[in-house]
Amino acid sequence: MEGSGERLVLNVGGVRYExxxxxxxxxxxxxxxxxxxxxxxxxxxxxVFFDRxxxxxxxxxxxxxxxxxxxxxxxxxxxxxxxxxxxxxxxAPLAPCCWLKLSGGDGRAEDFHAWEESELGEEQGLLGxxxxxxxxxxxGTWKPWLWTLLNQPCSSLAGKCAALLSMLFLLGVLVIFFQxxxxxxxxxxxxxxxxxxxxxxxxxxxxxxxxxxxxxYQRAPHLLYLELLCVLWFGAxxxxxxxxxxxxxxxxxxxxxxxxxxSLFPVLVELAVGRRAERHPRLCLVLGALRxxxxxxxxxxxxxxxxxxxxxxxxxxxxxxxxxxxxxxLLWAGEILLFGSLFLYGExxxxxxxxxxxxxxxxxxxxxxxxxxxxxxTVGYGDIYPMSALGQVTAAITAMAGMLTSVLLVPILLxxxxxxYAVALARQKLRPSGTL
Numbered sequence: 175m176e177g178s179g180e181r182l183v184l185n186v187g188g189v190r191y192e193x194x195x196x197x198x199x200x201x202x203x204x205x206x207x208x209x210x211x212x213x214x215x216x217x218x219x220x221x222v223f224f225d226r227x228x229x230x231x232x233x234x235x236x237x238x239x240x241x242x243x244x245x246x247x248x249x250x251x252x253x254x255x256x257x258x259x260x261x262x263x264x265x266a267p268l269a270p271c272c273w274l275k276l277s278g279g280d281g282r283a284e285d286f287h288a289w290e291e292s293e294l295g296e297e298q299g300l301l302g303x304x305x306x307x308x309x310x311x312x313x314g315t316w317k318p319w320l321w322t323l324l325n326q327p328c329s330s331l332a333g334k335c336a337a338l339l340s341m342l343f344l345l346g347v348l349v350i351f352f353q354x355x356x357x358x359x360x361x362x363x364x365x366x367x368x369x370x371x372x373x374x375x376x377x378x379x380x381x382x383x384x385x386x387x388x389x390x391y392q393r394a395p396h397l398l399y400l401e402l403l404c405v406l407w408f409g410a411x412x413x414x415x416x417x418x419x420x421x422x423x424x425x426x427x428x429x430x431x432x433x434x435x436x437s438l439f440p441v442l443v444e445l446a447v448g449r450r451a452e453r454h455p456r457l458c459l460v461l462g463a464l465r466x467x468x469x470x471x472x473x474x475x476x477x478x479x480x481x482x483x484x485x486x487x488x489x490x491x492x493x494x495x496x497x498x499x500x501x502x503x504l505l506w507a508g509e510i511l512l513f514g515s516l517f518l519y520g521e522x523x524x525x526x527x528x529x530x531x532x533x534x535x536x537x538x539x540x541x542x543x544x545x546x547x548x549x550x551x552t553v554g555y556g557d558i559y560p561m562s563a564l565g566q567v568t569a570a571i572t573a574m575a576g577m578l579t580s581v582l583l584v585p586i587l588l589x590x591x592x593x594x595y596a597v598a599l600a601r602q603k604l605r606p607s608g609t610l
Contacts, residue, residue, distance in 0.1 A: 182209060183221035184235070189228035190221075191235055200238045204262035230257045237266060245272045320418040324411070340411060341475055344468070347404035350397050351465050401441045408471075409438055430474050437467040487598050491591045495583075502583050506550065509579065513572040514539060514546040517565060524562020535561070550576030 182198070184191040184206075195210040195218075212218050224231075229246065234257070237243040243266050245254055258264055322329055327337035412434045419425040440461040447454070492499075518539050536542060536558055545558040549572045560566045 180218070181220075182218075184231075185221060185223040186226050186231040187224070187228035189231075191231065193235060193238070197238050200241065201263070206238065206261065226260065227253075227257060230254070234258070234261055234263065237263070242269045243267065243272075244269050247272075247275055317418040318420070320414060321420065324415055324418070337475070340407075343404045343407045344471055344475065347401055347408075347468050350401045350404070351468055354397050354401075354465075355462070398441065398444065402445065405438055405441050408434060412438075430471075433467050433470045434474075436464060437471060440464045483598055484595065487591060487595045491587060491594055494594075495587055495590060498583060498586050502579065505579055505582075509550060509572075509575055510543055510546045513550070513568060513575070514543040517545060517560070517568045517572070518542040520564035520568045521560060521562055524560075524564035546572060549573055550579065552576055552580075 180195045181192060182195055184193065198206040198210050201207060209222055210218070230249070230253075233244050233246070243263075245268065255264070258266060323333045323336060327333035412431070415431075416422065416425065425431055444458070444461055447457070518536075521536075536545070541558065548555055548558075549569060552573065560569045
């Protein structure tokens with residue numbers, strides 16, 4: 175029983191359906207919802223007739239009862255869209271099982287749910303849903319508006335301008351970073367020249383001593399101040415994000431936040447050290463290595479633009495294949511230990527190293543592990559190579575094992591990518607204008 179809910183009879187194409195008013199109130203604004211509202215100065219009708227398809231109406235009424243929209247397997251998509259539009263359910267999402275059948279995709283229902291969760295996670299990110307900038311400004315809440323401005327640049331003209339300005343500053347700091355390395359190399363080449371031929375042996379003069387170049391660093395003040403200008407913009411942007419963020423704990427734990435924070439230190443430390451930086455070149459090298467974080471900041475700009483469907487599916491495929499990737503890494507680790515040890519003792523026995531007849535060109539087993547990694551991945555630098563028959567046999571087996579191991583993961587990723595791409599593409603085709 176439905177309690178005290180009032181009953182209503184719906185006669186659709188000659189087929190009578192009986193339901194409660196409370197059931198029809200599940201989706202306000204629809205045609206069936208309007209039947210539960212009494213007209214001006216009138217009473218509610220107990221039976222209403224609609225000259226529509228009774229076969230499809232059973233599924234529509236089931237949607238009001240279960241909030242799951244299904245459809246017959248032999249239905250035409252255009253007919254279903256027309257029927258849903260008539261009942262005011264044009265935006266109703268189709269259930270995964272029927273959605274895949276209607277779209278003709280070869281995916282599965284669990285792939286649908288996984289893709290939906292992945293897309294929802296990308297839309298909301300780590301920090302929860304973001305409100306519309308116009309509504310937040312109208313309510314006087316400037317923090318959600320500022321957060322939307324920084325994270326959804328396409329939502330307003332001001333957001334686009336802020337994103338463009340951030341991109342220009344980021345490109346500028348990258349150019350400065352590359353130019354600073356060029357200044358250091360120019361200083362090195364201009365201060366260290368090859369020695370001229372020496373003819374002072376007959377005169378008893380000592381030979382000239384070659385200067386030891388070591389580590390050198392030459393400051394470029396104009397580039398440093400330009401870099402400071404860009405970093406100040408990044409600092410202001412980070413401060414604005416931290417103030418307007420709806421979930422500060424997740425924001426501080428975000429990898430991009432840590433990258434933004436760490437990228438502020440190199441130029442500030444170098445300015446604080448001043449001219450003494452030239453006497454501490456290793457410190458400058460560490461600061462230069464930290465400046466590589468500028469390149470990682472490009473990831474934030476990529477997150478602000480709409481990524482192609484294939485790229486989103488690829489990212490989802492990689493995230494959903496972490497178990498297979500973990501097993502592959504364990505298999506690779508076992509192969510490295512096995513073939514590295516075999517290569518070590520195969521070379522020692524094959525070259526007669528234990529009898530003092532020959533020497534090998536590796537120091538310890540860790541070097542053999544390095545050789546195994548390079549061989550398994552089919553890179554083959556050539557810095558270490560087998561010199562005996564046993565070592566060559568081990569190298570051949572290692573190379574073949576590396577190729578077979580690499581092939582194991584490729585079909586898994588390919589099948590999963592094709593399945594997820596079929597689901598994503600079918601959904602995109604199925605909802606060209608927000609329907610179904």
